[in-house]
Amino acid sequence: MNSHFPSVLFQRDALGRAIAQGVHVGIDVHLGNNITVYPAVHIGDRTIVMDGAVLGRIPIASKTTTRPVRSTFFDLTIGPNSIIGCNVILYTGSKVGSDVLIGDLTSIREDCVIGNGVVIGRGVMVLYECIIGSFSRIQDQAHLVGNMVIEEHVFIGMGVVTTNDNDIYRSRFGLVAPRLKGPVIRKFAVVGAGVTILPGVEIGEGSMVAAGAVVTQDVPAWTLVAGVPAKHVKNIPDDWRQQIESMHSIEQC
Numbered sequence: 001m002n003s004h005f006p007s008v009l010f011q012r013d014a015l016g017r018a019i020a021q022g023v024h025v026g027i028d029v030h031l032g033n034n035i036t037v038y039p040a041v042h043i044g045d046r047t048i049v050m051d052g053a054v055l056g057r058i059p060i061a062s063k064t065t066t067r068p069v070r071s072t073f074f075d076l077t078i079g080p081n082s083i084i085g086c087n088v089i090l091y092t093g094s095k096v097g098s099d100v101l102i103g104d105l106t107s108i109r110e111d112c113v114i115g116n117g118v119v120i121g122r123g124v125m126v127l128y129e130c131i132i133g134s135f136s137r138i139q140d141q142a143h144l145v146g147n148m149v150i151e152e153h154v155f156i157g158m159g160v161v162t163t164n165d166n167d168i169y170r171s172r173f174g175l176v177a178p179r180l181k182g183p184v185i186r187k188f189a190v191v192g193a194g195v196t197i198l199p200g201v202e203i204g205e206g207s208m209v210a211a212g213a214v215v216t217q218d219v220p221a222w223t224l225v226a227g228v229p230a231k232h233v234k235n236i237p238d239d240w241r242q243q244i245e246s247m248h249s250i251e252q253c
């Protein structure tokens with residue numbers, strides 16, 4: 001036994017499932033083959049957990065990692081009617097809403113908040129303390145950096161890369177303290193495939209970033225930007241904005 005890893009008592013079965021004592025499993029939940037559920041996990045009614053998923057994993061630091069982590073089991077809550085794909089890894093301390101789909105091979109680090117109805121594609125990396133608002137969609141292989149905020153009804157295209165440390169040249173050697181600040185993506189925004197977003201940048205409400213852009217500055221609401229570095233191309237037509245806002249006006253009340 002390793003003294004750095006808390007000891008966990010699992011109940012194991014013939015399908016290779018290892019479920020820690022005290023885990024809450026709702027009614028009509030499907031638990032696939034070879035899944036591991038660590039302590040303090042709560043799985044909502046009718047949720048499906050596919051083969052090979054790991055729920056409630058703790059982060060463990062090596063001697064050379066820089067960000068301090070707590071290797072302790074906190075509550076991981078998964079709402080009802082959600083689908084957790086094959087080989088998904090959900091770290092401890094996160095809250096996943098209802099009717100959420102998380103695609104195969106996606107990892108979600110500790111202390112994230114995922115709203116209701118969110119769709120996260122295949123092989124997405126969501127780092128620590130991210131917030132993803134309800135009904136947002138994250139396409140395959142996007143990388144969402146720690147501390148970033150995505151509001152409701154946002155679309156993040158395939159392979160989008162986000163960043164949170166502009167001082168990385170010196171901070172990696174401890175020459176300056178890291179000033180980590182993830183991007184903020186306001187509601188209704190669309191980020192096209194392959195976009196890179198630099199630290200702390202705010203993508204305004206209802207704006208669109210064209211595929212392949214590198215966003216170095218805040219993007220004003222309801223505008224389209226494109227290119228490297230991203231520049232203003234045009235405004236989003238008023239009638240598009242009105243249609244989108246009226247579709248969601250009930251939610252805003």
Ligand SMILES: CC(C)(COP(=O)(O)OP(=O)(O)OC[C@H]1O[C@@H](n2cnc3c(N)ncnc32)[C@H](O)[C@@H]1OP(=O)(O)O)[C@@H](O)C(=O)NCCC(=O)NCCS
Binds near residue numbers: 139
């Ligand atoms: C923003 C977007 C919709 C623009 O498409 P569009 O209005 O059809 O643009 P056009 O093809 O009419 O091109 C207009 C001009 O902008 C240029 N352009 C188009 N897309 C561009 C981009 N992503 N970056 C830089 N320039 C671009 C064109 O070359 C053209 O330049 P020109 O007038 O000098 O010839 C498109 O670029 C885009 O990003 N689509 C998103 C695709 C995506 O990621 N979907 C999500 C997952 S499937």
